[in-house]
Amino acid sequence: MKIHEYQAKEIFAEAKIPVSPGEIATTPMEAYEIAKKFNQPVMVKAQVHVGGRGKAGGIKYAENAEAAKILAQQILGMDLKGLTVKKVLITQAEDIISESYVGIILDRNTKKPVIMVSSSGGVDIEEVAAKTPEKIFRLYVDPIEGLKQYQARNLAYKLYRDIKQVRKAADIISKLYDVYWKVDASLVEINPLITNTGGEVIALDAKVNIDDNGLYRQPVIATMRDLDEEDPYEEEAREGSLSFVKLDGYIGCIVNGAGLAMTTMDLVKRYGGEPANFLDIGGSSNPQKVVSAMKIVLSEPKVRAILINIFGGITRCDDVANGIVIAFKELNPNVPVVVRLTGTNEKEAAKILKAVHLPTANTIDDVVKKAIELANLE
Numbered sequence: 001m002k003i004h005e006y007q008a009k010e011i012f013a014e015a016k017i018p019v020s021p022g023e024i025a026t027t028p029m030e031a032y033e034i035a036k037k038f039n040q041p042v043m044v045k046a047q048v049h050v051g052g053r054g055k056a057g058g059i060k061y062a063e064n065a066e067a068a069k070i071l072a073q074q075i076l077g078m079d080l081k082g083l084t085v086k087k088v089l090i091t092q093a094e095d096i097i098s099e100s101y102v103g104i105i106l107d108r109n110t111k112k113p114v115i116m117v118s119s120s121g122g123v124d125i126e127e128v129a130a131k132t133p134e135k136i137f138r139l140y141v142d143p144i145e146g147l148k149q150y151q152a153r154n155l156a157y158k159l160y161r162d163i164k165q166v167r168k169a170a171d172i173i174s175k176l177y178d179v180y181w182k183v184d185a186s187l188v189e190i191n192p193l194i195t196n197t198g199g200e201v202i203a204l205d206a207k208v209n210i211d212d213n214g215l216y217r218q219p220v221i222a223t224m225r226d227l228d229e230e231d232p233y234e235e236e237a238r239e240g241s242l243s244f245v246k247l248d249g250y251i252g253c254i255v256n257g258a259g260l261a262m263t264t265m266d267l268v269k270r271y272g273g274e275p276a277n278f279l280d281i282g283g284s285s286n287p288q289k290v291v292s293a294m295k296i297v298l299s300e301p302k303v304r305a306i307l308i309n310i311f312g313g314i315t316r317c318d319d320v321a322n323g324i325v326i327a328f329k330e331l332n333p334n335v336p337v338v339v340r341l342t343g344t345n346e347k348e349a350a351k352i353l354k355a356v357h358l359p360t361a362n363t364i365d366d367v368v369k370k371a372i373e374l375a376n377l378e
Helices: 005-014 028-038 065-075 125-131 149-157 162-184 212-217 232-239 258-270 287-298 317-331 346-355 365-378
Strands: 021-024 042-046 059-062 088-092 096-107 114-119 135-141 184-195 199-204 207-210 244-245 252-255 275-278 305-312 337-343
Touching: 005 021, 005 162, 005 207, 021 028, 028 088, 028 337, 042 065, 059 065, 065 088, 065 149, 088 149, 096 125, 096 162, 096 287, 114 125, 114 149, 114 162, 114 232, 125 135, 135 149, 149 162, 149 199, 162 199, 232 244, 232 287, 252 258, 252 287, 252 365, 258 275, 258 305, 258 365, 275 287, 287 305, 305 317, 305 365, 317 346, 337 346, 337 365
Parallel strands: 252 275, 252 305, 305 337
Antiparallel strands: 021 088, 042 059, 042 088, 096 114, 096 184, 114 135, 184 199, 184 207, 244 275
16 A cells, blocks of 8 residues: 655654655645745645656745745646646755665565665666666665664665764664554655755655555554545455456456466466456455456456456355356456366356356466457457
C-alpha cells in the first residue's frame, strides 16, 4: 500500500526525523491561506502516487501566497501520469546546499533490509544506479542484530564531511530504519535529504510503502489508503481475496497459485504473447471468485483472449468449471476463452465445460499457445 508524501512526513515527524513544515490544500484559496501563514516562499507539491512529479510539472516554487494560489489552481485537477491531482502540499521552501538519497528496502536474495545512500540525491535512484552505480553505497542489516550506531555513522560519512552533519544524518538513518520496522514498510525513502544554509539536515521529501500483509497490525496507517489513487479493479480484487496486478499485454490470465501464475506468464512471453495481468484466485473453490476474476480481466479493453490455467489440489476443478459457466452467463465475454483444468475432479470439470462447448487444453504449453493463437485471430 502506498501513502502520500504528507502522510509519510507525518510518520517521519512522529519518529523525530526533521521535515519541512507543511499543510494540505484541496483548493487554491486553501493554498493561499496556508502560504500566507508561512509568510515566506513555499513549494506547491502535487500529492499523487507517482514518481517524477517535479519533471511532470507537479512541484512548483511560489514566491508568495498569491503565487501559491495561482500555482495550486494550475496543479489541482491536472493529470499526472494517469492520476488526477486532488491535493497539494504547501510546504516551506528551503535554501538547499546539497541533496542526498537515503532509502531502505528488503533485499530478497540476502533476506535482509538493505540501506542505500548516495550523495547524488534529488533524481531517480534508478538513474543514479544506471549512470553512476559507484555513487550508491549499500549496507545489508542483520534483522536480528539491527542497525548499529557505527554502521549508521559509516553511511553518513558517505554523504557528508562536516562532523555535525554526519551526526545528524546518522541519527536520521537510524530513525528511518526504526520506521521501516515499526510500520511494516516494504520501502522507506528520503529523496532528497538536504542540507540548508543553516547547516540543518532535513527530509525534503518522504516516501513510505506498506506491506499489505502487515496492515492488520497497522490500523491507523490502513486508514491512510487513498482509493482514488489505486486501480479500482485491484481494489475489487483485494476485497474478493484475489491477487491482481495489471500489466500492459493482451492475454488475460486467470490462474490459481502465485507460482503457477508466474510460470504461465513466463510461457506467454516465451511463445510470443504479452500477459495483460497477474491474477491468482488462490486455493478457494468458490465459483464466485472465478466470476469476479473474469469480470476484472474483461474490464481491460486491450485483452484479446483469456486463458484459465488451474491445477486442482485444494481447489476443485468442477467448482472452477461451474464458476466459468456462471461467468459466461452473467458477463457474456466478447473475447475467446481457453481453459486448462487438471487435478481434483478434473473429469467432472471436463463434462461441465464440454456441455457449454468451451475450448480446453491438456497441458500448460497447449493452453498458452491456444490463447495466443485465438488472440491473434481477433
